[in-house]
Amino acid sequence: MATSNPGFDGRRAATLRDVAALAGVSIATASKALNGRDQVHPETRERVIAAAAKVAFRPNPMAQGLLRGQTGTVGLLTDDLVGRFSLPILMGAEDEFGSGSVSVFLADARGDAIRQRHHLHAFLDRRVDGLIAVASNTDPRATLGRELPIPVIYAYGPSLDPDDTSLVPDNVSAGEIAVEHLVTTGRRHLALISGDEAYLAARDRTEGVQRAVAAAGLSLVEQVMYGSWSEAWGRTATRALVDRVPELDGIICASDQIARGSLDALRDLGVPVPERVAVLGFDNWEAVVADSRPPLTSVDMNFEALGRAAARRLTQAMSGERHAGGVEKLPVRLVARASTARV
Amino acid sequence: MATSNPGFDGRRAATLRDVAALAGVSIATASKALNGRDQVHPETRERVIAAAAKVAFRPNPMAQGLLRGQTGTVGLLTDDLVGRFSLPILMGAEDEFGSGSVSVFLADARGDAIRQRHHLHAFLDRRVDGLIAVASNTDPRATLGRELPIPVIYAYGPSLDPDDTSLVPDNVSAGEIAVEHLVTTGRRHLALISGDEAYLAARDRTEGVQRAVAAAGLSLVEQVMYGSWSEAWGRTATRALVDRVPELDGIICASDQIARGSLDALRDLGVPVPERVAVLGFDNWEAVVADSRPPLTSVDMNFEALGRAAARRLTQAMSGERHAGGVEKLPVRLVARASTARV
């Protein structure tokens, strides 16, 4: 039945007016029928629904937004899309929102303050209903503003303003978990090759390691070694370590890349992993842990879950729940692989 | 001078009505004043502008959009946010749009057809002005739809429909460039360790390599070896190669990861790089090339430029320019590092 719809040419997107005309009712009735309001005869409702289906009617979100003062959008403002840390957070948030009816705007400030302000204002101009700010590292960062008209959740890097709500991975706990795992699997002579001391993540993980070592009644076989996050640093530090500490049986590396370097050095030196020394990293970076020899045990920071949590928190805040603010630390988890297998 | 603005409480975002009232003019005049229309006395215009500044007026994009039938937004629909290939494309596109006044929606289909349709319709419902579809690999993919009401640019993986416009990296040329570089730096006995043959990228790069080898009047010292994209494959293939072909002096690996494995195997075997054998990869993946020993020469697929180009093409299409459609291949570039240094 290919009847033509008078007044509707099919090129332009159908409006409620088209639906109403086709169903022979007023615009008001059509709206009520489609939105499940009562005050509409069942038969009329069906006619409207059929008409809407026929012209593929989809309400114009701009008209809806104009009316109810909400856009159904949120902004994701990242400092650093390149770095692989913020990405899973974005993914988690995007997924959590996207499966609902919220659409997400993405903007990358690239670590530039000007750009950040630009994008923040672009978001505000667009009337996003909320905002997630994802930093490029876990160091505390300046707030985006104290009197913003919309709720903001800071993810990864917490806001310096205690009134803001921040969600961060628990790096201290990550350090503890690492030690507990090694101790559980029978290691007693542990060393820590940390990362760049300028990063809070490095210091936090170190703190966790030291706490857990003390709690286990042990002490590190060597002073904590700070350096960079690179494989090269992992190699140098490991060589020095093996030289100085013959009884060494477990190396905690503050990143997967460092651990990768450590593994390489140990292989060069002929030290078998995990038979003589266990090696463990942080971040659980798939590309690194899977291809290393042997596969690397690593502490996963649960970034995707963090993104999801941020999205849920934002959703709550947008629906009016007031929160005290502050920094919440989210749990991390250890992924065991061959590099720390019990011997 | 903290005078209160009658009728404007500061909580709600200021509207043109507030500005007009504050400046003592009509809404129409206020609009014209702010939009640089003539028919406004210079002095009046100044008053309006001052009023707008005072209440921090920003036009409501929903009202504007409703009127002009455009939203000033585009959708970025990716198949795979995790994979590191689509990300730089997104970055390029985001940057190109974001520096203008276009905002970008992001959605990740995660390789799932249902999810893809869901997000496509979410975008259409939001009335985005255009769409960029980023695939997870270079294999041709199904079109998103033949009769979409907005322009669509396919990036990375081209659409199977020849009427669609697709932008892809030139993998054949990438293969050629790799060979030319090795030949130029004095290598004559080349082998190719390719990737997973199921991927068009692997076959295209292989084709380019073979063409360029022939063009140089040479031939590969071994049949093309297909395998996987992993370091492990790079190691096995390299060991076999070194075993069988003593005169070998250049290995082309179809990805940086394969190359990384190859370098590891060569070091294990005591074959010096680049002194005896040059090694070269594809993708220029920072984390891999920088930390490998020696640093790895690699063919960069220029993904960010591809994203920018896609954004520009979409902008053209949105402003009405008709394009013939088809697949356009974008140039790639070689980044030389120590692993292929001339001896």
Added chain:
DNA sequence: ACAGTCACAGAAAACCTTTTCGGTATTTTC
């Protein structure tokens, strides 16, 4: 038969901005 309910439909306002058009005062032209 009549007041009072009830079920349903539609008119109109509201959201905010832009543009067209008409109107009023002022200036220019001969």
Added chain:
DNA sequence: GAAAATACCGAAAAGGTTTTCTGTGACTGT
């Protein structure tokens, strides 16, 4: 000094939807 042009401003409509309020006809109970 009259006629025409100019400069400026505001009213109103348009864009698409939702909601409130009013209206109408049918039904209930006595």
